[in-house]
Amino acid sequence: MHKVVLIGAGRIGRIHASNAARHPRLQLAGVIDAIDASAQALAQEHGAPVLTLDQAMDDADIGGVIIASSTDTHLDYSVRAAAAGKAVFCEKPIDQDLGRARAASAALSSARLLLAFNRRFDPNFRALKAKLDSGAIGTLESLQITSNDPAPPPPSYIAVSGGLFKDMAIHDFDMARWLLGEEPVQVYAVGSCLVDPEIGRLGDIDTARTVLKTASGRLCVISNSRRSGFGYDQRIEAYASAGMVRADNVTESTVQVWSEAGAAADRFQNFFLDRYAEAYRQEMDHFADMLDGTPAAVGYADGVAALALAEAAARSLALGQPVAP
Amino acid sequence: MHKVVLIGAGRIGRIHASNAARHPRLQLAGVIDAIDASAQALAQEHGAPVLTLDQAMDDADIGGVIIASSTDTHLDYSVRAAAAGKAVFCEKPIDQDLGRARAASAALSSARLLLAFNRRFDPNFRALKAKLDSGAIGTLESLQITSNDPAPPPPSYIAVSGGLFKDMAIHDFDMARWLLGEEPVQVYAVGSCLVDPEIGRLGDIDTARTVLKTASGRLCVISNSRRSGFGYDQRIEAYASAGMVRADNVTESTVQVWSEAGAAADRFQNFFLDRYAEAYRQEMDHFADMLDGTPAAVGYADGVAALALAEAAARSLALGQPVAP
Amino acid sequence: MHKVVLIGAGRIGRIHASNAARHPRLQLAGVIDAIDASAQALAQEHGAPVLTLDQAMDDADIGGVIIASSTDTHLDYSVRAAAAGKAVFCEKPIDQDLGRARAASAALSSARLLLAFNRRFDPNFRALKAKLDSGAIGTLESLQITSNDPAPPPPSYIAVSGGLFKDMAIHDFDMARWLLGEEPVQVYAVGSCLVDPEIGRLGDIDTARTVLKTASGRLCVISNSRRSGFGYDQRIEAYASAGMVRADNVTESTVQVWSEAGAAADRFQNFFLDRYAEAYRQEMDHFADMLDGTPAAVGYADGVAALALAEAAARSLALGQPVAP
Amino acid sequence: MHKVVLIGAGRIGRIHASNAARHPRLQLAGVIDAIDASAQALAQEHGAPVLTLDQAMDDADIGGVIIASSTDTHLDYSVRAAAAGKAVFCEKPIDQDLGRARAASAALSSARLLLAFNRRFDPNFRALKAKLDSGAIGTLESLQITSNDPAPPPPSYIAVSGGLFKDMAIHDFDMARWLLGEEPVQVYAVGSCLVDPEIGRLGDIDTARTVLKTASGRLCVISNSRRSGFGYDQRIEAYASAGMVRADNVTESTVQVWSEAGAAADRFQNFFLDRYAEAYRQEMDHFADMLDGTPAAVGYADGVAALALAEAAARSLALGQPVAP
Known part of the structure; x- marks a missing residue:
């Protein structure tokens, strides 16, 4: 049994807590x-203690840290946990x-860090x-x-989301x-605000198409809508x-x-926690494997590369031209 | 070009007339x-003459006879046409x-007779x-x-239909x-009147299940409903x-x-003339092949054998027991 | 938390043990x-003690008994557990x-007994x-x-299975x-041995069609094959x-x-423990509800009624005639 | 009956000839x-005469002209036929x-001209x-x-095709x-040669994505591959x-x-003459309607507008930037 702690007791944190608690090789x-x-509510639900960050980092028995706190803390907690020798689920x-x-990069490039892109663990996409x-x-x-959400988030969320490309x-x-x-070498994005005018007033778009091209000429279209x-x-x-x-x-x-x-036919699954319930379980199972020595299937460098594409898409949208990522 | 005549200018006759008229090797x-x-209306539509039965039978240039008249005339016309040396589409x-x-049997067993079970020519079932x-x-x-009609016919039709087993x-x-x-050696039928009570008052059923068994033990269930x-x-x-x-x-x-x-999804095709339009064309094409010398794919003996099963099913229903056909 | 014990640590017992152990309102x-x-292996896996039947029955803190032992013990254990005032999952x-x-009947008719027909809890059939x-x-x-198994069981299983109708x-x-x-009032069954001749030598069939009819005339066909x-x-x-x-x-x-x-398309699920994993979870959840006071959704009387139909089908097959159940 | 003539007895011309000949209101x-x-072979097949262009244009009884000749002749024949007062199927x-x-434009803007974009007449897209x-x-x-051909055409065709955007x-x-x-106001195209290097040597591409945007922000992606x-x-x-x-x-x-x-499932239809057989029939039926007075559903201006988008896509590909059409 590997001891893991959770940072961030919000919606997604509660999912990871539950999956860790039920995993045969993990102990929350x-x-x-x-x-x-x-923290108290979630800890109690799983019979686990509430800890401070220092307590968790200093406890050599704790092998893994699950970071599900707000986005602006992901990097700092990852660096801290990696420095403490923990495996990181970010x-x-x-x-x-x-x-x-x-x-x-210096701190995280060779960390045991799982960047939690859950779709890589979805049975259909696998x-x-x-x-x-x-x-x-x-x-x-x-x-x-094709990646469309059921319905747009509230404007308050949009305002801090980082924009459609980084958030969605x-x-x-x-x-x-x-x-x-292959890595994309060219990114072109076009977008509109068609779903909710409030999203446009906040400077964001809600409908986008992004075209990626790799060095050998492979093409990829990403279609997004907030609804x-x-x-x-x-x-x-x-x-x-x-x-x-195809995966449907x-x-x-x-x-x-x-x-x-x-x-x-019956309705399509509507909520991401239903659609990806199994992906979240598989993701946690992979984290358990990492604690047993398996390298991370998706890590820090992947997180940076995806972010670079998102920034490139935003830049292309602003410039009205294709750009290099 | 093979000359063919049509007997019976009703709904199904008009379909066969049109298919014969458009066929590159047939002339109506x-x-x-x-x-x-x-007769006049349909003949005019295709630029063909109205004939008497005698004229048609006596005309040696006419190679084929399409019989689409009322059921009680099928046998007589088939015998007559066969005796006149015509190929028969019945x-x-x-x-x-x-x-x-x-x-x-004596008259038709070796006749060149196509018994027009159109489903044998449907591209899906083929x-x-x-x-x-x-x-x-x-x-x-x-x-x-599974064979269910979109909606029950009027009671007047039920009364002369011969009953669900022979008609449908x-x-x-x-x-x-x-x-x-293999030929079925045992037939068991059960039925109810659930769709239209008037059908029951006419002594017929509108919902049935028939179970066939062959000598080697192969099983077949036929599910029927009038609606x-x-x-x-x-x-x-x-x-x-x-x-x-499976064919859907x-x-x-x-x-x-x-x-x-x-x-x-879009609606299912509702009308048999839509659903089997291609089958009717293929059936007529096969008749053209017969006029070129190809043996009938389905003939008199098949018509008798299917009728024997229908009678057996009706008998089983009446007796409440499985019967031999 | 309701305390439950498991009788029978075989394949299906292990599933129920796991579902009970993970259930938020149940404790194994x-x-x-x-x-x-x-018993030791399964108990250890869930951190539960091995008990004797007497210990379990005498412990007033234990509210529920899950019976997953061999078929010939179902009734006795159910009677015993019901007499001890336990809720029964059989x-x-x-x-x-x-x-x-x-x-x-006297012992079980009013017992709190869940007869574990798992398909009633399958999300698709629900x-x-x-x-x-x-x-x-x-x-x-x-x-x-339509209910066909992926592949036939070994002859040794067939021999003690009770036959296709009672087993499958x-x-x-x-x-x-x-x-x-409505209750069926008439049962007709026909069967063959087409899959494995050894099944036939054991006096059983591997392919069957059963037709049920209710008093109002509703019809039901059950299609079974061992493969x-x-x-x-x-x-x-x-x-x-x-x-x-339809449910697919x-x-x-x-x-x-x-x-x-x-x-x-991708393969169909092949193994019943995959196909019905969620059904088994829902079934256990219902048992938890029963321990909270909810009446059993499917109980002793249902078990008897299904068995009566299975016996009627076997009788019909032997007689070659429809029978009343 | 409206008399129509066909110019161009090639593959697609033969289809149109057959549909015209079988149409109840048209005479080839x-x-x-x-x-x-x-010309002789096709004319004989339908019992029609071979004509010169002058004969056809001068014959006041001929109401419609079907232009299925090589692309470089479409405009001239259309202008000539329109000037002669004929309805044009181009x-x-x-x-x-x-x-x-x-x-x-002056010659054709108000001509009775059907530009034969067959997909507008396909029952699925309708x-x-x-x-x-x-x-x-x-x-x-x-x-x-999404619009992908089963297999690439021979290089000889590619060479005269006008390129993927104008041809396909x-x-x-x-x-x-x-x-x-709404009309697209912006066109961005990206392409690669991934299917057949010979296509690349001829200066064309075989794989493309084109993104259109309208004034109100509607987005359209066109995905093309030659195979x-x-x-x-x-x-x-x-x-x-x-x-x-969606249409599948x-x-x-x-x-x-x-x-x-x-x-x-069974194979997808592979050949455009199968896939669009009904579209071609409907298209000819619409031409018959035009001869009865119905305005063309798709005409000269539509042909020019589609061509303008194709040229814009080619320009965008060459420039590596979005362009206005």
Whole structure:
């Protein structure tokens, strides 16, 4: 059993706490949160103590730190935990600022750090990558990544989100890098505000298309909207020399109703905690593997690279031209 | 060009006339109907003459006769046309009475007669049979034939229909024989009147399940209802030693709407003339092949055998026990 | 927290133990198994003690007993636990002998007993029932229950299984009763041995069709095979006055490969512990609800009724005639 | 009956000839082709005379001219036929040169000219547009148009094709205009040569993504490849404020094979003459309507506008920047 502590008892922190607590090789050994009541509530739920950051860092029995606090603290906590010799599970994004993120390179480049891009652990996307890697459809040529949220967040969230590219598309940039097999060398982004005018007043967009191109000419389109109108819409199509492999949305059940109107399937899963429940479990399982010695499947450098693409997309949007990332 | 004449200018006759007229190797050389106005209208539409039966039979240039008149005339016209040396295209059923149908054996057993079980010519069911015959899923073990009409016919039709088994399930009995590769040796039927009480008052049923068993133990269930609630419902599942092959319903288009309610496909085709438009064309093409010398793919003996199964099902229903056909 | 004990540390017992141990309102307070090593191993895995049956029954703090031992012990343990005032979670079937099962009526009719027909807790079948109950497709008229195992069990299992109807179709009889809304009054079964001749030598069948009819004329076909050739095949179609609702098989992922051969979906789930993992969790959750006072959703009487239908099917098969259950 | 003549007896001309000849309101009254043998063969097939262009233009009984000759002749024949007072059915593209096409404005702007963008007449895309126009999914926000050929044409064709944008994507630009409800004001294209290096040596690309933006901010991505690896791949997704509507590829049949590998659908239609057989029929039917007085659904101005977008895409590709069309 590896002892791990959680920093950040918010919504996503509670998911990770629960997965760690239920994992056969992990023990949730402490909860840390700036808001004492939040820490107490979550700690009590899992029979774990509330700790201070210092206590956790100084306890040599604690092998892993799960960082699910606010984005602006991700880097500092990661550096601190890495320095203390802990394995780090850090929520995405690594930071909202590429310069800051890169500046942590000395501290984090060789840390045992899992950057928690949950989609890499989703069974559907993993099955897609396995098909691609198997060579069953030949050599990859292009990608279509569709990633639409069910509904836009409140303006208060938008204001501190870092913008659509860093907040939402960051996952898609990571998916693109994971699947393309080459780094994008050119980024073009175009965007509009079509969903909620308030998002536009805050200087952000809610609808975007980003086109990536790699050195060998592979193309990738990322389609984003803050609102799909039909639930959580996360699909990937990978086109290759001998066919295509796609991962589709997930429905609530396999039930269909056939009526005069035709065949109607059940609703698409609407909430990311449902859609990615298994991905979060697999991600925590991978963290347990890391504590057993397995290298991180996705780490600090991936977090920086995805952030660089997000910044490039924002720059392209501002300039109205393709840019190098 | 082979000259063919049509007997019976009703709904199905008009389909066959149109397909014959457009066929590159057929010429619609005459229309025969007891109702002169019907014959005139259809003949004019295709620039063909109205003929009497005698004229058609006596004209040695006429090679084929398409019989689409009322069911009680099918046998007589077939015998007459066969005796005149014509190739015969006879609408199903061969007759409503098994004794009568069998009595025509001497006259029709070796006639060039296509019994127009249109489903044998449907591209979907043909593709299913091709898969089965290819051995791709091993040896056939059982069949599920689902055959539901969009809506019940008027009681006036029910009264002269010959009953659900002879009128509607006759197609399914033919499909069963075509696919099973063995003759059924046992028939069990159960039925209810759930759709329209008037059908029950006329002594018929509107909902049925028929179970066939062959000598080697292959099983087939035929599911029938006079009303599906969702269009023309005609599906087959064939289970074999290495998997299953199925043919599904046909939709109006490939369009789907994705909304909060989920993914909704377009309507299923509702009308048999839409659903089987291509089957009717292929059937006529096969008749052209017969006029070129190809043997009939489905003939008199098949019509009798399907009718025997329909009678057996009716007998089983009446007795409440399985029977031999 | 309700304390529960498990009797029977075999394959299905281990699933229930794990679900109980992880349930927020349940505590696995003991493991009982005739084979001490099995009991020890499972108990240790969950940090629970090994108990004798007497210890468990005498401990007033233990509120619930999960019976996952061999079929021939289900009734005795249920009676004993009910007499001790425990809530009972009893694996299906209630027994292999209808007379014995009925004889326990006095002891079990009003017991707090959950008969663990897991499919009632499957999210897909629950969604199907919810649609049906919502009236969205009108009044139920007929059911098609398809239930095929991936591959036949070894002959040694067949020999003690009680036969296809009691061992395998018992689930389907329960589904039929759950959905039909009326008790079947007539049962007709036909069967063959097509999958494995050894099954036939043991006096059993491996392929069957059973037709049920209720007093109002509702029809239900149950299709069974010991081997599907394509994984765990468990589907239901419910036909009603305004359409149809169906629950389909579950695939390993949403991934499709599109190639010259067409679109190929991922494999169907093959193993019942995968296919019904969520059903087993929901079932245990319901048991927790029972310990909080909720009546059992499916109990002793349901177990007896499903067994009666299984015996009727076996009788019909032997007689070659429909029978009353 | 309206008399129409065909100019150009090549592959697509033969399709139009056949559809005109079978149309109940059209009579194929002549075939014109620079290669006499081609004209003779097709004319004979339909019992029509071979004509010279002058004969056709001078014959006041001929109401319509179908232009299916080589692209460089489309404009001249259209101008000539319009001047002769004929209704014109002109194959796409209107021309390969935007300047030339625009120069014909005086002659063709008010001509009765159907520019034969066949996809506008495809039942699937029409059903998609009908859903969109119905308001069922709210206000359109963005489009994904996927358009991949089964396999690349020979280099000899590429050399005279006008390039991927004018030859292949021209259809997609028309679809975009048809569905967007607004003219694109910005075009960005990126492309690669990934399918066949010979295409690159000829200065063309075989893989492209084009992003269109309208004045109100609607976005459209067009994805093109000269080779799909799985047949004719032509799909559209339209995203709107209340959901999405999509049109999918068409399969050869509804047959599926279920095996250990999962469910495999039948092949996608591979050949454009199969995929769009009905579209070609509907297109000719619309031409018949035009001869009865209906205005053209898609005409000269649409041909010029699609060509302008194709030229803009080529310019954007060359410049590496978005451009105005």
